[in-house]
Amino acid sequence: MIKAIFKYLVSDEQLKNLISYTDKNRRINEFVPFNKEDYPYIVFEISPFLAGNPTTQYRCEINVLTKDVLLLESISNRLIDLLHKRKTGFISNEKSIYSSKHAGGSGIIYDPDIKVFQQTLIFNIKAQ
Secondary structure: OOHHHHHHHHOOHHHHHHOOOOOOOOEEEOOOOOOOOOOEEEEEEEEEEOOOOOOEEEEEEEEEEEEOOOHHHHHHHHHHHHOOOOOEEEOOOOOEEEEEEEEOOOOEEEEEEOEEEEEEEEEEEEEO
16 A cells, blocks of 8 residues: 555656655655655655554555745645545556545644654545
């Protein structure tokens, strides 16, 4: 499931343009950022709703970090467009994603020590 969501996110040109993603400068990653000092970036992780059981329902937590609050809002809005407002399912990495809904997350958090804004978005995903 992680590869399916990763491929889906990096296939979106608008999202890649917002964060200046390239193959050399990978700013969308699973679990930990490619470069913690290079903003903006997106880090995500996926976990099954029921650990230890085969499941088709997952929780996807996406963290967006940037030094510009307006850019943070643009990136977050694009992620919501991709994973919540989409009316039909999609296929990514040979996995069928039947539905994905925004389930909440955090407000915008500012860390004055490193001068970075962060927002967490949580999505419930139903997949094959």
